[in-house]
Amino acid sequence: MTADDSYSRIDDDDYPAYTMGRAAEMLGTTQGFLRAIGEARLITPLRSAGGHRRYSRYQLRIAARARELVDQGTPVEAACRIVILEDQLQExxxxxxxxxxxxxxxxEGD
Incomplete structure (x- = not known):
């Protein structure tokens, strides 16, 4: 990948640019939370060549919504299901x- 390829992906919402640690930091949560929502199949991070999880901006928005629900007392599995249903409704x-x-x-005439 060239530098030009990297720059063209800066605005790509689906480009997996964030490591698990950085994603957790940006969301103000733990890496365990990201693993939990992954296990609940809310988001599926891509893997780097070294096998590390990578998240896109779109995935971080979805994770942030799940975190809001969990912070309000909703269990993780239920929060993930709610976010999935909200996404389906919006689509x-x-x-x-x-x-x-x-x-x-x-x-006329119909």
Missing amino acids: AQRINAEYRRNASPPT
């Missing part, structure tokens, strides 16, 4: 809105 709403925009208006 369904996006698809529905796109469908409505693309639907042709009814013609």
Whole structure:
């Protein structure tokens, strides 16, 4: 990978740029929390060539939402399920809105 390739990924929300330690620090949580939400299949970090977990900005946003719920007293597994359902709902709403925009208006006589 060249330097130009690295710079082009700076704005990529899915690029796994953050180590587990840095991700935990940014979220104000522990590495154990990141492992727990990984085990609950909320996020699946990519692995570096050396086998270390790497997280993207998108994954950190998802993890931050789960942490909010856990901080409010929700068990980790339940928080992960809630975040998954919220994400599915948001995607369904996006698809529905796109469908409505693309639907042709009814013609007279329909």
